[in-house]
Amino acid sequence: EDQVTQSPEALRLQEGESSSLNCSYTVSGLRGLFWYRQDPGKGPEFLFTLYSAGEEKEKERLKATLTKKESFLHITAPKPEDSATYLCAVQGPSGTYKYIFGTGTRLKVLA
């Protein structure tokens, strides 16, 4: 069964304190791995797509990496406005392209 597991569930950082969020997955025939940001009361907002092991994507203070079993979202020198829930999702093989999410990591960055 396709599965996405994220850790930690929650993370508190001081402003400027870099860290990483983990997303491990099991899916046959990965079509893509995705990172989203979700603010309270809002729908998730797309950040990145990673297609194959070894790939990296960057956006401001965020960098996403992918291996055959997991992905990391590295946050460098975070600011309070980076506080949000970060969701990882995977899309399975052709035929269904089923799109499933992990449980998320709630990030709080303290000033």
Next chain:
Amino acid sequence: EAGVAQSPRYKIIEKRQSVAFWCNPISGHATLYWYQQILGQGPKLLIQFQNNGVVDDSQLPKDRFSAERLKGVDSTLKIQPAKLEDSAVYLCASSLESWPYTGELFFGEGSRLTVL
């Protein structure tokens, strides 16, 4: 470009009552998704449409939940009868299957359901 529209934003009902949620995806988006997000959890896929057809509904509780997408555009998700555990935010998302593929889902703001 208009985003994904959902209504109502909030709904409070008694258990065993029925409720319906409506979603209008971004124009031209062939794939439409309904997710259930319980507080503190990630979105759980309920049903995925490709145009008019159902691609996946393996996690839809079919004894009480139903969904349709008429003419490959708008969609309605219905719950009848509602249970306490159905209290959640119901998120609708759409995507464009085109080249280059990004896999990006565009989400609405969600419909928050409280079952008393």
